[in-house]
Amino acid sequence: MALDTLLFPSGHYYHIGPDFELLTININQLFISQRKAADMMHRILLLAVSLLFCLSFALKDAAARSHAQQQKSWQCPRRSGTRIDESSIRTCPLPGQLGIVDEEGYSDAVSWSFSPRCIGDRVKNESGVPWIECLFSDSNFRNGHGISLVTSPTITSHLLGLGALEDRPHSAVAQEAAKGILSYEIVNVKGKGKGVVAKRLIRRGEIVMIDIPAILVGTGFLGQVRPHHRRRMVKQAINQLPERTRNKIYKLSSATGEYLIDGIFGQNSNSVLLGDGQIHIGMFTEAARINHSCRPNAYFRFSERMLAMEVVAYHNIEAGEEIEMSYVPITETREDRRKYLKENWGFDCTCELCRATDLEIGDSESRRRRMKELKESVLYARKEGFFQDAVNMAEEWLMFSEWERLPPLMPEYYDTLTELYLLNGDIFNATRYGRMALDGWAKFGSVDDEFLERSRIGLLNLSERSKTRRLYSSGGGPREKF
Numbered sequence: 001m002a003l004d005t006l007l008f009p010s011g012h013y014y015h016i017g018p019d020f021e022l023l024t025i026n027i028n029q030l031f032i033s034q035r036k037a038a039d040m041m042h043r044i045l046l047l048a049v050s051l052l053f054c055l056s057f058a059l060k061d062a063a064a065r066s067h068a069q070q071q072k073s074w075q076c077p078r079r080s081g082t083r084i085d086e087s088s089i090r091t092c093p094l095p096g097q098l099g100i101v102d103e104e105g106y107s108d109a110v111s112w113s114f115s116p117r118c119i120g121d122r123v124k125n126e127s128g129v130p131w132i133e134c135l136f137s138d139s140n141f142r143n144g145h146g147i148s149l150v151t152s153p154t155i156t157s158h159l160l161g162l163g164a165l166e167d168r169p170h171s172a173v174a175q176e177a178a179k180g181i182l183s184y185e186i187v188n189v190k191g192k193g194k195g196v197v198a199k200r201l202i203r204r205g206e207i208v209m210i211d212i213p214a215i216l217v218g219t220g221f222l223g224q225v226r227p228h229h230r231r232r233m234v235k236q237a238i239n240q241l242p243e244r245t246r247n248k249i250y251k252l253s254s255a256t257g258e259y260l261i262d263g264i265f266g267q268n269s270n271s272v273l274l275g276d277g278q279i280h281i282g283m284f285t286e287a288a289r290i291n292h293s294c295r296p297n298a299y300f301r302f303s304e305r306m307l308a309m310e311v312v313a314y315h316n317i318e319a320g321e322e323i324e325m326s327y328v329p330i331t332e333t334r335e336d337r338r339k340y341l342k343e344n345w346g347f348d349c350t351c352e353l354c355r356a357t358d359l360e361i362g363d364s365e366s367r368r369r370r371m372k373e374l375k376e377s378v379l380y381a382r383k384e385g386f387f388q389d390a391v392n393m394a395e396e397w398l399m400f401s402e403w404e405r406l407p408p409l410m411p412e413y414y415d416t417l418t419e420l421y422l423l424n425g426d427i428f429n430a431t432r433y434g435r436m437a438l439d440g441w442a443k444f445g446s447v448d449d450e451f452l453e454r455s456r457i458g459l460l461n462l463s464e465r466s467k468t469r470r471l472y473s474s475g476g477g478p479r480e481k482f
């Protein structure tokens with residue numbers, strides 16, 4: 001399990017294993033740098049053809065909308081056992097793991113709601129793979145919520161291989177959570193536009209919200225294409241969604257700027273990792289209503305396998321309290337946080353910590369500095385094999401995070417401690433924490449059952465090791481090395 005970002009929830013970047021990843025970034029920054037990079041000539045040219053574009057966009061928009069209403073499912077050709085040529089695998093990626101197609105998958109014809117649209121060139125990168133990005137839309141995804149992916153066929157193949165696009169039910173805990181009274185409502189919040197407010201007491205560790213992406217766009221695509229191509233593709237991705245989801249997107253708050261699409265997309269996206277860690281920008285229409293706080297009471301996890309994000313409560317949230325996440329790494333200083341929010345999100349931070357006096361903020365700043373140092377030291381100690389030091393510092397980190405009212409969620413923290421104790425050869429404590437992790441996952445659960453399952457398997461392995469160890473030590477055999 002990847003430890004580097006597992007231990008320390010920051011609200012900004014939170015990685016809890018290979019399938020779950022959280023990273024919030026604001027892609028306005030990407031748009032800004034792209035704009036700066038555009039040369040004068042290009043601007044003049046753009047101006048000259050803008051009228052033509054407007055006209056063609058309007059026509060294409062209308063066509064896409066009517067297409068969206070009349071569209072019929074687009075079926076990839078069924079192939080059984082035959083070799084697939086390069087061009088059809090682009091538009092018809094088959095279920096596989098990072099592009100390695102499973103033989104059995106050959107007969108599974110994938111159907112998309114629209115004919116996939118690909119852009120790219122025949123230029124191959126160092127590994128001989130041509131750069132191609134396609135738009136794939138599935139209007140039936142999750143009971144008609146719909147999804148549009150703008151990504152490489154390799155990533156799409158990987159998602160199909162994981163079964164991420166299938167309509168699998170969420171875990172029992174998540175279903176239970178969904179059955180209960182919705183724990184939040186979206187309302188106007190003074191000075192912030194809309195926001196999400198708790199309707200009842202939400203307990204620490206509880207899943208507050210489950211949201212699925214309406215669109216996911218790879219930064220491979222965003223970084224390569226010219227802004228007008230990007231806008232066109234994103235617009236088509238939105239227009240190919242079912243009407244209800246499309247309308248939700250167009251109602252989201254938008255940054256002021258020349259282009260509505262950039263304004264919406266830039267202001268309402270979270271980044272998630274897909275495949276072998278490739279950053280994708282996802283638009284989650286419900287979670288996009290969550291405002292920022294430097295002392296958040298919630299954070300999110302993303303499950304690639306379930307293609308779902310879950311917002312989880314850091315600690316108890318009272319009815320009427322606003323649910324907030326941090327848009328910035330919490331260990332940044334107040335000045336840096338403010339600057340980042342202003343430059344990237346365009347608002348002056350007025351949260352509790354941003355308003356506090358220097359005296360009040362002093363303790364908080366030093367605790368956060370210490371948390372940052374401890375995080376780096378744990379990672380270093382782990383890398384260098386000083387596992388006992390890593391355990392001690394992880395325990396100290398927990399103390400500081402509790403003081404700062406930003407404790408980790410316990411199952412994740414226990415998983416981390418299990419791993420560190422195991423690396424240190426301390427099976428007794430590894431088992432103790434492994435049990436606590438399993439209890440935690442069973443109690444709070446996740447949209448994805450895999451965590452619970454991993455904990456269970458981990459604990460079984462630990463118990464096997466412990467038995468072997470006892471056998472060896474009672475028989476006087478060699479001691480097992482961990």
Ligand SMILES: C[S@@+](CC[C@H](N)C(=O)[O-])C[C@H]1O[C@@H](n2cnc3c(N)ncnc32)[C@H](O)[C@@H]1O
Pocket residue numbers: 191192193194195252253267268269288289290291292293345346347348349350351
């Ligand atoms: C992802 S949206 C959050 C939902 C948004 N308030 C809405 O009305 O849909 C991000 C935008 O909300 C506003 N926002 C978020 N947190 C804020 C805060 N702490 N103070 C003021 N505005 C905030 C900013 O305009 C920011 O660019």
